[in-house]
Amino acid sequence: MTEVDAIVAGAGLWGCAAARILAEKGRAVLVLERRPHVGGNVRCDTDPETGIELHAYGSHIFHTHIDRVWDFVRRFAEFNGYQHKVLARHAGKTYFLPLGLALVNQFYGLDMAPSELPAFIAAEAAKGFAGGRAPANFEEQAISSIGKPLYDAFIREYTRKQWGTDPCNLGADIVKRLPVRASYDINYFPDYRQGIPLAGYNSLFDRMLDHPKITVECNVDWAARRSEFPHGVPVFYSGPVDELFGYKFGPLPWRSLRFEQERMPLADFQGTSVVNYVDADVPYTRIHEFKHYHPENAAVMASRQTIVCREYPRAWKPGDEPYYPVDTAESRELLALYQAEAANVPNLVLGGRLGEYKYYDMDRSVDRAMEATSRF
Numbered sequence: 001m002t003e004v005d006a007i008v009a010g011a012g013l014w015g016c017a018a019a020r021i022l023a024e025k026g027r028a029v030l031v032l033e034r035r036p037h038v039g040g041n042v043r044c045d046t047d048p049e050t051g052i053e054l055h056a057y058g059s060h061i062f063h064t065h066i067d068r069v070w071d072f073v074r075r076f077a078e079f080n081g082y083q084h085k086v087l088a089r090h091a092g093k094t095y096f097l098p099l100g101l102a103l104v105n106q107f108y109g110l111d112m113a114p115s116e117l118p119a120f121i122a123a124e125a126a127k128g129f130a131g132g133r134a135p136a137n138f139e140e141q142a143i144s145s146i147g148k149p150l151y152d153a154f155i156r157e158y159t160r161k162q163w164g165t166d167p168c169n170l171g172a173d174i175v176k177r178l179p180v181r182a183s184y185d186i187n188y189f190p191d192y193r194q195g196i197p198l199a200g201y202n203s204l205f206d207r208m209l210d211h212p213k214i215t216v217e218c219n220v221d222w223a224a225r226r227s228e229f230p231h232g233v234p235v236f237y238s239g240p241v242d243e244l245f246g247y248k249f250g251p252l253p254w255r256s257l258r259f260e261q262e263r264m265p266l267a268d269f270q271g272t273s274v275v276n277y278v279d280a281d282v283p284y285t286r287i288h289e290f291k292h293y294h295p296e297n298a299a300v301m302a303s304r305q306t307i308v309c310r311e312y313p314r315a316w317k318p319g320d321e322p323y324y325p326v327d328t329a330e331s332r333e334l335l336a337l338y339q340a341e342a343a344n345v346p347n348l349v350l351g352g353r354l355g356e357y358k359y360y361d362m363d364r365s366v367d368r369a370m371e372a373t374s375r376f
């Protein structure tokens, strides 16, 4: 590449989408990625023995209701139409999430019709939280939304594991109102456009970056190349914003995860892709069984082996992989300091989950990349 007129630092979904859009606008784009591969946390490995696609950073299901995002990603991948369902194991029984007629009827031993559910949940909520004041924390907010029995069974211990603290210590605004579906719709995501790339996620990224105006360099940290581009070339940065400024105000807090994979001599371990373990006596939050993401792949489905992955939430410290931003009043104040710092750097565009310090689903990551590149 003789000339660079946009740098993209970080080749996750946000960075790859930004690079492609800029290249199609005629910019010569240099993509720098510090990992040995592109794709960020959506990266997968393929098990050489079974052909199972292994999601290295936790299960990723593409789902969206954003037309322009769906049109964009389908230029680089054909999706298999997989529709995500999540089950929950509680007290030795298996339930269909999300909270809806299937789960509520099974849990209470009832046979309610859709029209009966809202009043039932409202009565349970009123029994659990008297009202007269706003809920003061996550627990009160959740109980005021679904009642205590459902909260105790499906939310309390899962939340405690996920965030590593009692839900009473979490802000009420984390949970908003918990929706309960008055139907037997057990589709986990409300988006009907859903699926996994037939050729795998890695191929989606390779095709997105396959453009004559894009050059990709892996194993390169932006910090190591920054001094080469002092003259106002726009930089689209999707690494951690606090790291970019040397943690000068202190690190932004994250929750991290540990994944433990196991190969099993079984055709099928749990009969579905994700089961949540919502009780306190199980240390992990979920088991992922990856072969179920490709029901169209007869060879993978017929394999006499399966690979599962247990997901353990854990505390984060600088150097660990950050997964979920911890949204508190303090972290918002800290973020504002870094954002003010970034605003003083000409031609710096912060994006992605690390750059914006915000959880985004994949479709929102693409949508945000479209927004970020629109004025260039």
Ligand SMILES: Cc1cc2nc3c(=O)[nH]c(=O)nc-3n(C[C@H](O)[C@H](O)[C@H](O)COP(=O)(O)OP(=O)(O)OC[C@H]3O[C@@H](n4cnc5c(N)ncnc54)[C@H](O)[C@@H]3O)c2cc1C
Pocket: 009, 010, 011, 012, 013, 014, 015, 032, 033, 034, 035, 038, 039, 040, 041, 042, 057, 058, 059, 060, 061, 062, 063, 220, 221, 222, 223, 238, 239, 240, 257, 323, 324, 351, 352, 353, 354, 360, 361, 362, 363, 365
């Ligand atoms: C456990 C988990 C499960 C999820 N499941 C789903 C799901 O099912 N469906 C869904 O829609 N979304 C899901 N998501 C969200 C999804 O992971 C994100 O939307 C997406 O990964 C965000 O992409 P990104 O580019 O912002 O970040 P990343 O994927 O983190 O990419 C950032 C890239 O920047 C690189 N980088 C960082 N700093 C530098 C630097 N200084 N120089 C060079 N490179 C750098 C990193 O190595 C990384 O490759 C999930 C998230 C988590 C945590």
